[in-house]
Amino acid sequence: MTTDPNSPEKLLSVPNEIEAAVIVSALAEFGIESYAIGRYASALGADSGFSSVDITVRHADIESARQALEKIKDTQTEIDWSTVDVGEGESDS
Numbered sequence: 001m002t003t004d005p006n007s008p009e010k011l012l013s014v015p016n017e018i019e020a021a022v023i024v025s026a027l028a029e030f031g032i033e034s035y036a037i038g039r040y041a042s043a044l045g046a047d048s049g050f051s052s053v054d055i056t057v058r059h060a061d062i063e064s065a066r067q068a069l070e071k072i073k074d075t076q077t078e079i080d081w082s083t084v085d086v087g088e089g090e091s092d093s
Helices: 016-029 059-075
Strands: 010-015 034-040 052-059
Touching: 010 016, 010 059, 016 034, 016 052, 016 059, 052 059
Parallel strands: none
Antiparallel strands: 010 052, 034 052
16 A cells, blocks of 8 residues: 555654744755644643644655754754654654
């Protein structure tokens, strides 16, 4: 089964909207369209606010986005990358 190149794929999660906005903006500078999608803590039993923000890109752009993130990490110091969940890569099986 072939994956639709336009289907959304999670690139990474960050702890807040500010970091998400920085990354979305930086990816746009690389020509990569991305979206920040917040997960409400209330859905997890907390009182209010986001528990984390996922950044998604088109499936066709996932590898370019990962490469762009590496370049962004080298130039951006505002993001605490130790708190970012970039997930695990997919196997080529």
